[in-house]
Amino acid sequence: MGKKITLSVIKADIGGFVGHSNVHPECLETAGGILAGSPLLIDYHVTHVGDDINLIMTHELGKNSGEIHELAWNTFLSCTAVAKKLKLYGAGQDLLADSFSGNVKGMGPGVAEMEFEERTSEPVIVYMADKTEPGAWNYPIYKMFADPFNTIGLIIDPKMHGGFLFEVRDLIDNKKVTFSCPEEIYDMLVFIGAPGRYCIKSVYQKGTNEIAATSSTQRLNLMAGRYVGKDDPVLIVRCQSGFPAVGEALEPFANPHMVSGWMRGSHSGPLMPVSVNTSSPTRFDGPPRVVALGFQLADGKLHGPQDFFADVSYDLARQKANEIANYIRSMGPFEPHRLHLDEMEYTTMPDVSKRLKDRFEKVE
Numbered sequence: 001m002g003k004k005i006t007l008s009v010i011k012a013d014i015g016g017f018v019g020h021s022n023v024h025p026e027c028l029e030t031a032g033g034i035l036a037g038s039p040l041l042i043d044y045h046v047t048h049v050g051d052d053i054n055l056i057m058t059h060e061l062g063k064n065s066g067e068i069h070e071l072a073w074n075t076f077l078s079c080t081a082v083a084k085k086l087k088l089y090g091a092g093q094d095l096l097a098d099s100f101s102g103n104v105k106g107m108g109p110g111v112a113e114m115e116f117e118e119r120t121s122e123p124v125i126v127y128m129a130d131k132t133e134p135g136a137w138n139y140p141i142y143k144m145f146a147d148p149f150n151t152i153g154l155i156i157d158p159k160m161h162g163g164f165l166f167e168v169r170d171l172i173d174n175k176k177v178t179f180s181c182p183e184e185i186y187d188m189l190v191f192i193g194a195p196g197r198y199c200i201k202s203v204y205q206k207g208t209n210e211i212a213a214t215s216s217t218q219r220l221n222l223m224a225g226r227y228v229g230k231d232d233p234v235l236i237v238r239c240q241s242g243f244p245a246v247g248e249a250l251e252p253f254a255n256p257h258m259v260s261g262w263m264r265g266s267h268s269g270p271l272m273p274v275s276v277n278t279s280s281p282t283r284f285d286g287p288p289r290v291v292a293l294g295f296q297l298a299d300g301k302l303h304g305p306q307d308f309f310a311d312v313s314y315d316l317a318r319q320k321a322n323e324i325a326n327y328i329r330s331m332g333p334f335e336p337h338r339l340h341l342d343e344m345e346y347t348t349m350p351d352v353s354k355r356l357k358d359r360f361e362k363v364e
């Protein structure tokens, strides 16, 4: 057995610049400075999508390493101090706990990690989204790993033809189930078609059980018991040679699918593929954005990134997303633009109902 590398992507919103639109450069510099000085890491890349800081790190300490999680937590604390100094908006927004307790899971930051033996050549893509929730990955992961109309490799690459195993999490009941695809796609779609509750956590290659993809499935509002911003999830996908080709892993985003999030975490809107530099949500705090950064790993070193959605071939997807956004915005506070009551992050319904209680008369 060769040496195993862990790729950890840990993210948090520690304060926005301006409002919830972007990250202040001083926060990114602070994060970069701390990771540069850490002896724990093989390599790192600090970046952002909208108002979320993403720490992309490689090391040999495995998943859920207390040392790596503490490094990320302390980095976010230092960035929060900068955010407070600059009076940025919502300083420390996603840091829900007072002190670190061994693992950042359940403390606010989002985490996606995978451990594997590096192949001769190891292309990976790190996806990062803003103004949406973890279920936003269900549609593109399904397309990448189960839909031959997206991924021709499922038909013509002998290493992919057997299919993949999908681990799906129920975020409300805190349970998990694994589906074997393609045989069980109809059963699986019953669940993953409801992305507010069921999320694809990881995908494994059948036969080898090699990790192929993994996402962050933390739901901030479920942890905090109140709205503290959207989860703004991350996803890691390994590519080529038995996994989707880079182009197959990017293809689902050519059709901007509808996701929950956007303004006040309470609207449905198209997920727009963008470059890091254009990842600032603006119109109605959106539309929701997704960035895809490609890296070649070499003994854990992160060569890259390639900012894939900067490419002109995603111009049409952005145009389509703008058209969908324009159309659905015209519905204002009406469903389905506004989310169903159960899904809304802020709701004044209880207060308004209480105030109008006596004005409701029984209909005979």
Ligand SMILES: O=C(COP(=O)(O)O)[C@@H](O)[C@H](O)[C@H](O)COP(=O)(O)O
Pocket (backbone or CB within 6 Å): 013, 019, 020, 050, 051, 090, 093, 130, 131, 228, 229, 230, 231, 232, 261, 262, 263, 264, 265, 285
């Ligand atoms: O969803 C949003 C922010 O999400 P985020 O921080 O990216 O997780 C925004 O639309 C805010 O909800 C909106 O700007 C109102 O913000 P507050 O005034 O309540 O902070």
Ligand SMILES: [Mg+2]
Pocket (backbone or CB within 6 Å): 013, 015, 016, 019, 020, 051, 090, 093, 229
């Ligand atoms: Mg924010």
Ligand SMILES: [Mg+2]
Pocket (backbone or CB within 6 Å): 013, 050, 051, 052, 130, 131, 229, 230, 232
């Ligand atoms: Mg955000």
Ligand SMILES: [Mg+2]
Pocket (backbone or CB within 6 Å): 013, 228, 229, 230, 231, 232
């Ligand atoms: Mg958020």
